[in-house]
Amino acid sequence: MKIITKFSIIQKEIKKAKKQGKTVGFVPTMGALHQGHLSLIRIARRENDLVVVSIFVNPSQFGPKEDYTKYPRNLELDAELCGKEKTDIIFYPGAKEMYPCGYNTYVTVERLSDTLCGKYRPGHFKGVATVVTKLLNIINPDIAYFGQKDAQQAVIIKKLVGDLNMPAKIKIMPTLREKDGLALSSRNVYLNPAERKDAPVLSQALDLAKGLVKRGVKDTTKIVDAMKHLIKKKKTAKIDYISIVGLENLEPLRKITGSCLIAEAVWIGRTRLIDNIIIGVN
């Protein structure tokens, strides 16, 4: 396994592999790898000749008051995990490599970036769209893999790849969870024991919603209210939003219909967690 920090060098490696007819699978990450990431690397390994994992904590997607500096970083452990999953190349650029002095170009996916988490994290998805465009241009993968846990990110990336006519195929893989339902996230390490005990309420609220839909409840306000009621019972929890939206356009729904995304962002203490489920109704 190689660790490469320069985009010009990895571009040459990829070009060489492509000339040999190899397919390239790509898993972009911010490091602090957990089983969710590893499940993406595993499927990339099964489906491609060359597997590239990028580890880059992207400054342009963090707000000024967010956790950019304290975001967990551990290259050694990450590299060990990638090695176990038979990753071929880790791309590990520095911030100056990705955003050199005078950097000026940004990609925005309008409308889709302003709703849900975009309302609470202005500029976040501009940073995500920009870095993903850059990484896809550098790695030029046949398939890039993302997790469903970041549902809005997944929708935005699929949209930008289609809109900008990028050649990569985007695959979104299911959220992995702890036994008690908590969605795997690099930010879970921030939780203290009391918060960790409260945190599964995000997935419990989604299960509640799923149950209500199963029993025929269609009114999204009723469902959201029931979820809020459940979450508010936890002392450490503070809701940013709970929304039920169309799966592709992320527009709010009054009635459950077609494919819906139920998405939520909840502060557990000083840690902001997100979770979601997709519900299909005929």
Next chain:
Amino acid sequence: MKIITKFSIIQKEIKKAKKQGKTVGFVPTMGALHQGHLSLIRIARRENDLVVVSIFVNPSQFGPKEDYTKYPRNLELDAELCGKEKTDIIFYPGAKEMYPCGYNTYVTVERLSDTLCGKYRPGHFKGVATVVTKLLNIINPDIAYFGQKDAQQAVIIKKLVGDLNMPAKIKIMPTLREKDGLALSSRNVYLNPAERKDAPVLSQALDLAKGLVKRGVKDTTKIVDAMKHLIKKKKTAKIDYISIVGLENLEPLRKITGSCLIAEAVWIGRTRLIDNIIIGVN
């Protein structure tokens, strides 16, 4: 020579050619081809195995009061000219092919897009950056060719290709001119005989500036004033701007130094013309 209207089809053609080890040269145009375009196609022909010319009047780079609908279009003549220059493929997409319903993704090159023509044509360079990103993704050329006549566009495209880590090489070729100095432009057809007679004043003003610099004048205000004085003698002329800026950052200069761009936009009657020269000073 093939004319292809669907991006999925041309992407397949290009992929096939690349698999055969062919290099791809690309000349993006809005049609209404003149000798300036043809000179780009000629050099693309010399330097590449496969030559692709795109013809697309890009709606997203025209303002609501600009000449999108009346911009000259003549596919038959353009195709004949491309054929004579041994173009392999013309990519001729419709507006719905490039911007399907629900299109949402835009590329912006900040700072560089807000100066010079960007001040007078808000949104113009966002449209240019977006369509060029899309076209480069679709055609995936080894080299793309642009004209120096659109100097700000050239700077912005080089910047975005670098910033977004796109693999294409960008070559900027010299402006071609009529015998009387008028820079070739598809918009020259708008000029009536009296306007056509006044139009060379743009290049005359640039020549004047060049002469002043040669004689040791360094003060950019003096140079711009002399240019303005000359242009204002023409009845049909109305200046949008004359600016002397750094060649890479497009920032205004008080003194001529290093590589400067002298750029101007002047209305001749109801036609907005642009022209520029690069001056290198040690």
